[in-house]
Amino acid sequence: MDSPTPTEALLSAPPFEAGDFAPLDECERGVIEMFVSAADVLGFPRSLGELYGLAYISPQPIHLAEVCERLQMSKGSASQGLRTLRDLGALKPVYIAGDRRDFFQPEIKIRVLVGRLLAERLRPHLDRSSGALGALQNEADSAVSPQVKKFRQERIEMLGAWQKRISTFLPLLQRILR
Amino acid sequence: MDSPTPTEALLSAPPFEAGDFAPLDECERGVIEMFVSAADVLGFPRSLGELYGLAYISPQPIHLAEVCERLQMSKGSASQGLRTLRDLGALKPVYIAGDRRDFFQPEIKIRVLVGRLLAERLRPHLDRSSGALGALQNEADSAVSPQVKKFRQERIEMLGAWQKRISTFLPLLQRILR
DNA sequence: GCCCGTGTTCAAAAAGGATTGAACTTTCCG
DNA sequence: CGGAAAGTTCAATCCTTTTTGAACACGGGC
Structure with missing residues (x-):
């Protein structure tokens, strides 16, 4: 997984291993940044802001593998972060039939x-x-x-x-x- | 200053160098603890809670040397902490004629x-x-x-x-x- | 001028949190 | 029964913030 074609190397700019999910676009990055800033104000770790921010701007529920790759975050961090946010009530579990993964939607009230x-x-x-x-x-x-x-x-x-x-x-x- | 009489050694219990200010009593410690906890909730460093707490429970304005000794805090920390709290408006400078030291009272509104x-x-x-x-x-x-x-x-x-x-x-x- | 009391500054050390990554559990499916 | 996918756990590492301590500035007074 270390030999992309020249074209791939140019198009999928970010210099990390390719994956199944699109990298963040400008808009997503901007929204996430705002939540990171808010997390900071509230004294929460940056990663919680990133997780909630991604959930907030995602039309679909998010799940572990997705956030790991899109936020460039370790599985451990993402797992703990998602749990913390769920315990806090900031992320709500979403059951999707036939899918073993745990999906989350943001609480927006x-x-x-x-x-x-x-x-x-x-x-x-x-x-x-x-x-x-x-x-x-x-x-x-x-x-x-x-x-x-x-x-x-x-x-x-x-x-x-x-x-x-x-x-x-x-x-x-x-x-x-x- | 390292040779107290046996009596002194027993009475002024705390095992640090003797000084000009009384060690904190139970009540002072308790109040300070509450402000440390509050500082924690607000995401401020512990030392700021200690400083404000001491000022809050002190009938007289506090000053650098006093807080260093009573809170067992370095001069640098105390100096910076007092300034931060002053900048925040949580401590108010008090001018005392003929005394070069900087005294502070807490803002309690x-x-x-x-x-x-x-x-x-x-x-x-x-x-x-x-x-x-x-x-x-x-x-x-x-x-x-x-x-x-x-x-x-x-x-x-x-x-x-x-x-x-x-x-x-x-x-x-x-x-x-x- | 020199010294002493007071306070500030800042580089370095310490402490405290957050993050990682690898090992582990669990569950599902063939 | 494997084996793969999903998630959890936790000790080690990393990083940021806080604290320390010693050097430095400032300001009288002698």
Whole structure:
């Protein structure tokens, strides 16, 4: 597989082994780039942005072999990435009769995407810290001086207020993103 | 500075060189831990969480030497971290007459904090991608088949709608967080 | 001028994540 | 029962970010 005809070498420009899937065109690359950038903003690895981006701009459901070749990504990375996105609810499995491969379509309802994201990211943090807050209140009581004690109580109380605010804001956000 | 009396050695437990500032107590550690966790959620380095957390729970403005010793952080890290947080608007410089050191207090208005964060993180991405969207529309026009062309136009249009939605949502968020 | 306190810079080291690739499992089909 | 196709797993590797530490700048005060 290392001896393409001169014509092939010129036409199928990309210098990697030939395969069954077309290389990305300009438009696909552009869309994927935007999702990579978005993934970056959200602190997700680049590969997740690529995977979702490809799914988003693909008229047909995508599958492992396709993304490996078109995104030039290892099978391991693609497999894990697809699973992560499925667990996140960003990619939905699509059953195709008579085909053993696992196909995926993107979830495109922004409300669902954001909801899952918040549940996955923010919830755990909120839960952890709201649990810790009570203990902190007690710690503050054993402060060195009365002034410091009062200051700490205020600050910790404010922390609680922030959390409550955020907690009440999340459902509201869900409703807004309809 | 390496020969404390036996009593000192036992009382000032922590096994690092003695200094001018008290080690963190339980309460301070707990609060800082929460901000470290929050920094993690937001994708900021741990040290930024520590710095802001210490500032938040400190009745007095903090300064470089103090954070180095109390957080066991190198001068370089602390210096850069303080600057980053100042640039982000999360820490405010405090001038103290007759003292050459740079003191900082935390910004505690959540509206300001969130505003700066969005401006810093989301804006650049939104600007970049809204610029790219136009070009993508054109790319889509040169699609292979009419079906694909239509599909791509729809998807890219939806991308634009998402962005617009987010853009209009940000000012609203600002008003909600009052 | 010289020294000391304060803070910055930046090359190098360390740490932490992401990616790879090869071995492995499972399932289907002949 | 093979064997091929599809997917998973995970230790090793790679890469990016963070942190360190030492050298450097700056600014008074003596």
